[in-house]
Amino acid sequence: MRATVNFPAHGGPALPPSLLFRNLSSSVADFDLSPVDAHFMKRRGARNKLRIGNFLTFTGSPGIWGPSSTNSAMLAVAEINKRGGILGRELELSIYDSGGPIDEVVRRAEQAIAFDEVDLIMGSHISAVRVALRKVTGDRIPYIYTPVYEGGERTPGVMAIGETPRWQSRPSIHWLAEVKKAARWYLIGSDYVWPWQSHRAVKRYIKEAGGQVVGEEFVPVGEDNHEPHLARIRAARPDVVLISLIGTDSITFNRAFAEAGLATSTLRLGGAMDETVLLGIGADNTENLFCASGYFNCMASRANDEFLSKYEAMFGANAPPVGSVGQSNYEGLRFLESVANRAGSLAFRPLLKAARNTVYSAGRGPVTLRDGRAEMPMYFAEADGLDFRIIKTF
Numbered sequence: 001m002r003a004t005v006n007f008p009a010h011g012g013p014a015l016p017p018s019l020l021f022r023n024l025s026s027s028v029a030d031f032d033l034s035p036v037d038a039h040f041m042k043r044r045g046a047r048n049k050l051r052i053g054n055f056l057t058f059t060g061s062p063g064i065w066g067p068s069s070t071n072s073a074m075l076a077v078a079e080i081n082k083r084g085g086i087l088g089r090e091l092e093l094s095i096y097d098s099g100g101p102i103d104e105v106v107r108r109a110e111q112a113i114a115f116d117e118v119d120l121i122m123g124s125h126i127s128a129v130r131v132a133l134r135k136v137t138g139d140r141i142p143y144i145y146t147p148v149y150e151g152g153e154r155t156p157g158v159m160a161i162g163e164t165p166r167w168q169s170r171p172s173i174h175w176l177a178e179v180k181k182a183a184r185w186y187l188i189g190s191d192y193v194w195p196w197q198s199h200r201a202v203k204r205y206i207k208e209a210g211g212q213v214v215g216e217e218f219v220p221v222g223e224d225n226h227e228p229h230l231a232r233i234r235a236a237r238p239d240v241v242l243i244s245l246i247g248t249d250s251i252t253f254n255r256a257f258a259e260a261g262l263a264t265s266t267l268r269l270g271g272a273m274d275e276t277v278l279l280g281i282g283a284d285n286t287e288n289l290f291c292a293s294g295y296f297n298c299m300a301s302r303a304n305d306e307f308l309s310k311y312e313a314m315f316g317a318n319a320p321p322v323g324s325v326g327q328s329n330y331e332g333l334r335f336l337e338s339v340a341n342r343a344g345s346l347a348f349r350p351l352l353k354a355a356r357n358t359v360y361s362a363g364r365g366p367v368t369l370r371d372g373r374a375e376m377p378m379y380f381a382e383a384d385g386l387d388f389r390i391i392k393t394f
Contacts, residue, residue: 048089048090049089049090049091049092050085050086050089050090050091050092050119050120050346051092051094051116051117051118051119051120052077052091052092052093052094052118052119052120052121052122052333053094053096053109053112053113053116053118053120053121053122054070054073054093054094054095054096054121054122054123054124054329055096055097055098055105055108055109055121055122055123055124055125055129055133056069056070056073056095056096056097056098056123056124056125056329057069057097057098057099057124057125057126057129058097058099059097059099059100060099060100060221060222060247061190061221061222061246061247061248061249062099062125062126062246062247063099063247063248064247064248064251064276064277064280065124065247065276065323065325065326067320067326068276068319068320068321068322068323068325068326068327069124069325069326069328069329070095070329071311071314071315071319071320071322071326072311072322072326072327072328072329072330073093073095073122073329073330073332073333074093074314075307075310075311075314075315075330076329076330076332076333076334077091077093077333078314079310080333080334080337086336086337086340086341086346087340087341087344087345087346089346091333094112094116094118096108096109096112098123098125098129099125102128102129102132103132105125105129105132105133106132106133106135106136109121109133109136109137110136113136113137113140113141118141119141119346120141120142120143120144120336121133121137121141121142121143121144122143122144122145122146122329122332122333122336123143123144123145123146124145124146124147124325124326124328124329124332125147126192126193126194126221126246127149127150127192127193127194127197128192128193128194130145130149130153130158130160131193134155134157134158137157137158138156138157139156139157139348140157141157141348142157142159142348142351142352143157143158143159144159144161144332144335144336145158145159145160145161145162146161146162146328146329146331146332147162147272147324147325147328148162148163148164148168148271148272148293148294148324148325148328149162149163149164149194150164150165150193150194150196150197150198150201151164151165151166151197151198151201151373152164152197153372154372156352157348157352159335159352159355159372160372160374161328161331161332161335161367161369161374162294162328162374163292163293163294163324163374163376163378164373164374165198165201165202165205166201167294167375167376167378167394168271168292168293168294168378169198169201169202169205169242169269169271169292170201170205170208171292171378171380171394172269172290172292172380172394173202173205173206173208173209173211173269174205174208174209175380175392176209176240176267176269176290177209177210177211178209180239180240180267181239182211182239182240182267183210183211183212183239184211184212184214184236184237184238184239184240185206185211185212185213185214185238185239185240185241185242186213186214186215186216186233186236186238186240186241186242187199187202187203187213187215187216187217187241187242187244188216188217188218188219188229188233188241188242188243188244188245188253189217189218189219189243189244189245189271190218190219190220190221190244190245190246190249191218191219191220191221192221192246194244194246194271194272195218195244195245195271196218198244198271199216199244202242214236214237214238215232215233215236215238217229217232219245219249219253221246221249222249223249224248224249224252226252226253226256226257227256229253230256230257230260230262233257233262233266234260234262238266239266239267240266240267240268240269241257241262241266241267241268241269242268242269242271243268243269243270243271243273244271244272245271246272247272247277248280250270250272250273250277250281251277251280251281254268254270254277254281254285254286254289255281255282255285257285258281258284258285258286258287259285263285263286263287263288263289264287264288266288267288267290268288268289268290269290269291269292270289270290270291272324272325273289273291273293274291274293274295274296274323274324274325274326275296275297275321275322275323275386275387275388276320276321276322276323276325276326277323278323278383278386278387278388279321279386281383282386283385283386286383286384286385286386287383289382289383290380290381290382290383291380291381291383291388292378292379292380292381292394293323293324293378293379293381294324294364294367294376294377294378294379295323295324295327295328295363295364295379296323296324296379296381296388296390297321297322297323297327298381298387298388298389298390299364299379299390301365303361303362303363303364303365304363304364304365306363307327307330307362307363308322308363327363327364330362330363331362331363331364331367334360334361334362334363335355335360335362335367337360338358338360338361339351339354339355339358339360340354342354342358355369355372356369356371356372357369357370357371364376364377365377377393377394378393378394379392379393379394380392380393380394
């Protein structure tokens, strides 16, 4: 199945669903390939373009990140192609919806590999989809997973570059314990792998900081009736509610939380919280709301200034606000460019070897991968209306 959502590489009207991104060809790079990689490259067909299959979510709770994710990927493609592509091969971007039933997403990935002949899959979607897709990519093609996630991804061929609890949650918990004297914690998350695994780590960090967990629950994805959850939170009397709800579920919960009068007395620490989610929550509902992330669009840095300037120039001043999840798609393609140049090859094994230990720089500034684990500066911020205000860098 070809991309269900298609966008032009250089602005203008959307392409009809029957078309994919198509860019001008450039010369084929010369590679020194192992027999395995030679077979891999040969079976992909013509090598004048590098075909990227980007799996983004446009439906369901995480669908709010679809527009900014698409824009960020398109910006990276335009930049890289203006420089001549990656190792002389121009990027051709195909967008696939990673929303809906997971078995349907898996079929899209299988067809993208078999019929669209994508050379690489990149994904910005929930971890449940990643767990399914990594079985499809296997030793066939590389898979770059870009957003915040639970950590621990060690599957051969999968390169995860997003924030993890060790760097995101741990310093935030200690800061709230030391500065805000937070000791009682209530954990609420969506019912799938990222919150499950993240909460396991979070409980250790809360214990380290001298606190205790006074309640925990997991909510079905798509749930928007939060009255029962709020009643349990009110009864538990926590100092902080740690929120691992995804997309619009986080929006509806945080709105209800504030409307119930809990925001004035109870702190909130968001997980997958960014400017897109904050816009949905609304300025009147963000009191005592904190978040840690590897990216905020208010970051004061030359790298971010350049990214935002190019983003606005390409998509306009009223483009969807870009936050950590959407911006990670820009990071993913810049990461690919960096490791491919370092490896001197786009073949499967050299590329993965180069990605294990490397440093690349994009809109977030320098990001280091050590033994496949991403490390980056982590920014701790408090919501201020519809914006974030960074108060600490870890």
